[in-house]
Structures are given as structure tokens and as C-alpha cells.
Amino acid sequence: MSSIPSNSRWPARLDLLQSASGLALALFMWVHMFLVSSILISNDAMYAVAKLFEGYYVFGRSYPWLVSAAAAAILVLIMLHAALALRKFPQSTRQYQLFLGHKNRMHHPDTTLWWWQVVTGFLLFFLAPMHLFGMFSQPDQIGPYASSYRVYSTHWPLYLILLFAVELHGAIGLYRLAIKWLSFPTMPVPVMRKRLSLLKWGMSAFFIILGLCTLLAYYRLGSTLQDQPGERYHPVTQSQCPTNSEVLS
Numbered sequence: 001m002s003s004i005p006s007n008s009r010w011p012a013r014l015d016l017l018q019s020a021s022g023l024a025l026a027l028f029m030w031v032h033m034f035l036v037s038s039i040l041i042s043n044d045a046m047y048a049v050a051k052l053f054e055g056y057y058v059f060g061r062s063y064p065w066l067v068s069a070a071a072a073a074i075l076v077l078i079m080l081h082a083a084l085a086l087r088k089f090p091q092s093t094r095q096y097q098l099f100l101g102h103k104n105r106m107h108h109p110d111t112t113l114w115w116w117q118v119v120t121g122f123l124l125f126f127l128a129p130m131h132l133f134g135m136f137s138q139p140d141q142i143g144p145y146a147s148s149y150r151v152y153s154t155h156w157p158l159y160l161i162l163l164f165a166v167e168l169h170g171a172i173g174l175y176r177l178a179i180k181w182l183s184f185p186t187m188p189v190p191v192m193r194k195r196l197s198l199l200k201w202g203m204s205a206f207f208i209i210l211g212l213c214t215l216l217a218y219y220r221l222g223s224t225l226q227d228q229p230g231e232r233y234h235p236v237t238q239s240q241c242p243t244n245s246e247v248l249s
């Protein structure tokens with residue numbers, strides 16, 4: 001296999017692509033978490049968000065395949081990001097031993113954070129596609145009742161682990177991007193690191209608490225639907241809603 005010349009720009013280009021895809025996924029997750037937590041406002045709010053993503057307010061009717069397309073696009077972006085990130089994983093037992101030895105000797109916060117990046121990234125390899133396939137294959141099964149019943153009956157363990165993995169991975173990723181690409185000429189580096197680290201933990205705490213409250217809201221609503229698993233939510237103001245033939249969920 002031809003080795004890449006030492007002055008090749010490809011490693012740097014791939015690093016930039018990894019940072020850009022990571023930034024896009026982290027920002028997507030922020031928007032996603034706010035949209036999913038609309039259930040905390042009301043069932044009507046979550047219903048409106050689901051209809052928005054089905055294109056109802058643009059095309060006057062629902063096209064659930066738009067959600068499938070979004071899920072497929074996010075999956076492709078995750079696969080690109082994961083493939084680029086695999087370059088950074090230790091590649092042999094020896095490399096793992098060397099890294100873990102270094103981490104345990106140094107106790108350097110950013111080295112430990114990188115290890116958590118690897119562990120949460122590894123978990124996301126397997127857990128994110130499980131959720132995305134559900135969204136891709138059953139895009140019409142999103143709504144206050146359909147989502148709540150899914151969370152209550154099957155998905156809450158997946159979402160609980162996924163929530164911690166993605167929020168920690170995203171916040172650590174944004175912190176490392178800020179350290180790597182941003183500069184604050186007037187601020188001494190140790191002060192900058194400390195403030196960025198505080199911001200990182202603040203973001204993680206905020207999104208994990210929001211995610212846990214949201215998950216609990218779906219779970220509790222789902223527990224009231226045990227006997228009517230196929231029940232679909234229809235907002236009170238039926239007149240503003242699309243007719244049954246236009247609404248799938």
C-alpha cells in the first residue's frame with residue numbers, strides 16, 4: 001500500500017472534515033433536543049413540531065418521507081464523521097496500553113476527556129443507528145401518543161444511554177473544537193481553558209437535564225396509553241388539522 005508522503009495535506013484536510021461534520025452533528029443535536037422537548041410545553045406543541053417536519057405547514061399536507069430523508073442524511077453524516085474519527089482510535093493493544101498508561105499517569109483533564117470521546121463515540125456507533133432506523137422506517141409514527149408509547153413500551157433504555165452518550169460526546173467535541181480552532185488573544189490560555197471547560201460542563205448538564213425531563217414526560221404519557229397502543233393524537237382544534245387521509249399519526 002502506497003504510504004502517504006509526509007508533506008501530504010490529506011491528514012489536515014481529513015481533520016478539518018472531521019471537525020466540520022462533528023460541529024454540524026452537535027448543532028443538529030441541540031436543535032433536535034429542543035424540538036423533541038416540545039412535549040414539555042404541550043401535546044399540541046409536539047404535534048405541531050411533528051407536522052412541521054412532515055412538511056404540512058409548507059405543502060398543506062403531510063409527507064412523512066421527508067423525515068425518512070432527514071434521518072438518512074443524518075446517518076450518512078454520522079458514518080462520515082465516524083469513519084474519519086476511526087483514524088484517531090488507538091489501532092493496537094500496544095497503543096491502548098500506551099494511551100491508558102499515559103492517561104492514568106498524567107491525570108490531565110483534556111487527555112481524560114479524549115478517552116471519554118472515544119468511549120461515547122464507540123457507543124454512538126451502535127446506538128444512534130438503532131434510533132435512526134426507527135425514524136427512517138416509521139416516519140409516520142412520530143407524535144405525542146406514538147412517540148410516548150414507543151418510549152414507554154420499548155425505547156426508554158436506548159434513549160437513556162443515547163442521551164448521556166450523545167450529550168457528553170457533543171459537548172466534549174465542541175470544547176475540543178473551540179480549543180483547537182478559536183483563539184482569544186487577550187485571555188491567558190489557562191483562563192480560556194477553564195472558562196471553556198465550565199461552559200462545556202454547563203451545556204452537558206443543561207441538555208442532559210432537559211433530555212431526562214423530556215424522556216420522563218414521554219414515559220409518563222406513554223404509561224397512560226398501555227391499553228391503546230395504536231392511539232394517535234389529534235389536537236383539540238380539529239378544524240385547523242389536516243383530515244384523517246392527510247394525517248398518518
Ligand code: HEM
Nearest residue numbers: 036070071074128135142147150159162163166211214215
Ligand atoms: C433526523 C434524525 C432524527 C430524528 C427525525 C429524530 C427524532 C426523534 C423523536 C421524534 C424523538 C422522540 C421520541 C420518539 O419518537 O421515539 C427522539 C428522541 C431522541 N433522539 Fe432523536 N431523532 C433523530 C436523530 C437523532 C440522533 C442522531 C441522535 C443521537 C445520536 C438522537 C438522539 C435522541 C435521544 C437521546 C432521544 C430521547 C430524547 C430525550 O432524552 O428526551 N436522535 N428523536
